[in-house]
Amino acid sequence: MKPSEHGVIDCFEVDKVHYRLIKADMTHSGAVKLCRTFKEELVIIKDIELATVLAEALSESNLMMDSLWTAAKLDPDNEWRWHSSAENTSLPVSKEIKEKFVYHKKIKRNDRRCLAFSRNNHDEPQFRPLPCEGNRAVFCQRPARGPSLSESTHPGWIKIGPREYKIFWPRVTWEGAREKCVQTDINADLAVFVNFEDAQQVSRFLLIGRPSFERAWIGGKWEDNNYVFVSESLALANITDNSGYPPWLYRKIRKFGATSRVLLDRHLDNTTLFIEEKHDRLHPYICYKGTIDDNNTFQDFVFQNYSYRLYFTKKEWNAARDTCEKILFDYGSYLVEIKEKIQFAHLMYIMGENKTEIQHVWVGGRFIKHAWTWVHSNQTIATANDSILHWVRNTSYAPSVERSYVCLVTDRENHLVPINYGTICETKHYFICQFEQKNLRRLQEDENGVAQLNIV
Secondary structure (H helix, E strand, C coil): CCCCCCCEEEEEEECCEEEEEEEEEECHHHHHHHHHHCCCEECCCCCHHHHHHHHHHHHHCCCCCCCEEEEEEECCCCCEEEEECCCCEEEECCHHHHCCECCCCCCCCCCEEEEEEEEECCCEEEEEEEECCCCEEEEEEEECCCCCCCCECCCCCEEECCEEEEEEEEEECHHHHHHHHHHHCCCCEECCCCCHHHHHHHHHHHHHCCCCCCEEEEEEEEECCEEEECCCCEEECCECCCCCCCCECCCECCCCCCCEEEEEEECHHHCEEEEEEECCCCEEEEEEEECCCCCCCEEEEEECCEEEEEEEEEECHHHHHHHHHHHCHHHCCEECCCCCCHHHHHHHHHHHCCCCCCCEEEEEEEEECCEEEECCCCEECCCCCCCCCCECCCCCCCHHHHCCCCEEEEEEECCCEEEEEEECCCCCEEEEEEECHHHHHHHHHHHHCCCCCEEC
16 A cells, blocks of 8 residues: 555745645644644635735645645634634635635535635635535644754654654643644654554663653553554553553553543563553653555454455455455455445445545445345345435446446445446456454454454
8 A cells, every 4th residue: 555645744934934734634623733733823814915925835835735724714794714823813804815715606505614725727826615524635834933852762763663653751641742743743643552562662762761761651542442542543452462462550451431541651570561541641752653564455444343354456346255255264254245324434434534545446246137136145235215225327328238237336426425336347446355353353363463453
């Protein structure tokens, strides 16, 4: 899988203002929070002269971005205003800026309440009123300033396996630690450890750094029924296994709840431990950056009782089915079958919010003897109005052509709308295998020695 461009940053300065372009899909409120992690705010473009300069700068950036959130919002009195948290001001958007507004005027909507900046004809400024919950890139600003001093205990990053770690001595809350990690590096977050050995190696650096200390925040957070490393959605078992992982103090969790987080501890008898702690306590913290393996051809997902493996290799339908059912035969896998409405939410998340955006995937349906059938379970798929599938009603093809379109695809349009249709089986698409959760965990253990469930 190729590395994602999300999180890539470009910076420049204009008239003693530092601007930051961030290629990261965010809602407007998420963009506000992301800028704050850099001690910045969303961009304020008061006049057309500045808009023109920024459009030119955007055209010269290596980042390909369609539109970026700004600080302007539509107030309850239906007046567009620039909101500055740094200056505690709220200024009306000028008439000349409003003349650059572009939106679908024939489509009447009352939720276009946040303003994005873009460009037309390469370098002409353009402003787009959009729903605030849309995902767009981020445009931050702050007064230009010099670099700050390092607060790390070691120069550089500590590389262990596919991850790099950095230990920081300032004492902050868990949420504050996450913000500081992002300020250090847009690709950084609180530390993730997928086995005992990696945690043990990093914990040694707690004691030999300058200054040294015995415990620090890592990325574990209580969610529902277990602790999860939130940046990678990796669930931690509630009981320590035979390998010593997760290294809970009492070999099982004792404290949990919405405010509970996880510390890495190197204190008792020089032993590496995970300790539960309330999120508002002040501690040093450990950041990490994960490196993406170019040879990684799949990603696993778990949604409560549903478990899936998405393959990033495109295959014909028969080859995709063979991968799921023959190569992974010992693990009870099969090409995904959509029998519950909730599975569409799963697939739209996997396809649209994964590191790699995917437009269509093979699923386990095929047209057999005049009926669509889930092949693995040998169950007929409903095609009438009561079907849970979102069938494309196509009346333009001749029957002779339709007979070739016998393998089932799940597609998506407008990001989150699923559609289903048959296509030629020899077409190559990405595909998704479905498992029982225990079998997917067993497969991961056999592959890596560590189960790495991506629980959503």
